[in-house]
Amino acid sequence: MVGRDFVAAAPNRCWGADFTHVKTWAGVVYVAFVVDTLSRRIVGWPAATVKGAAFVLGALEMAIGQRERDQQPFRPGELIHRGDAGSQLGLNRSSQHQLPGGIVGAR
Template structure:
């Protein structure tokens, strides 16, 4: 490269270009990527850098001084403490490892449905003193969680304005013989596929389920199907009966 002086182009001496290069006036892309960042690198990154170059530059202390001068402050004690933590785990790390084994065992022994609250109570009943927040943290690290209940299912919505059905048995559910008194009701069962509604008819004499029906919706037909099937099955006996619902 050169420049003009009084209209005459003068070639630049090779030595001058070399001196400028030695002074650091090079392409920024050629500088170390490690030292060009604005934020201080993480401690483990600095430690890895020192491990890589300490054999070439006379040990840990000289590299720590150079890094500190370049706004990457790290003390030799920090370097050695980092290595000590890797080789000798802290008391908390050891304790966490022991608790993780107990938490995993409690989780597996209870069909993988226990959450942090139940496992915390179980461990304390077993004289394992541990905080609930610790159990929650370790369960997150283990990647396990308790079963979550779904939304509450309401099977009966009373109508206060409707007329109530008469009590035909006067709350007396003791029958002297079979097929004298039946009671009917329906409930819900939670399955992996969803909620299933089940209606059933019970003989109060033997507490036997005379008949039942199931459906995925709680409609009137669900209860009527169970009652009609019970009537069909017991119609052969030709015995009088009363029903209460």
């Protein structure tokens, strides 16, 4: 359980996530981001013209890939992910929206 305690003892132990929108001349663009709470580094950041479960889960997939490229992969079961966007996008803990690669979801 993360609650409001976003302090991590090591990299890839606690990631926070959210998304926002930006109005442009061409329309609205949504940007999701995943932050490693220890380093405060943004490790995943997709952009899209529509928001949905795949969009937010894409931020996690990007973060996983980025950390592997940095040779700092997370260990399954050690990483807790906390995001506020779940209820807005219909994400839940059912098998339909499992977090990838052994990431533990927190409220």
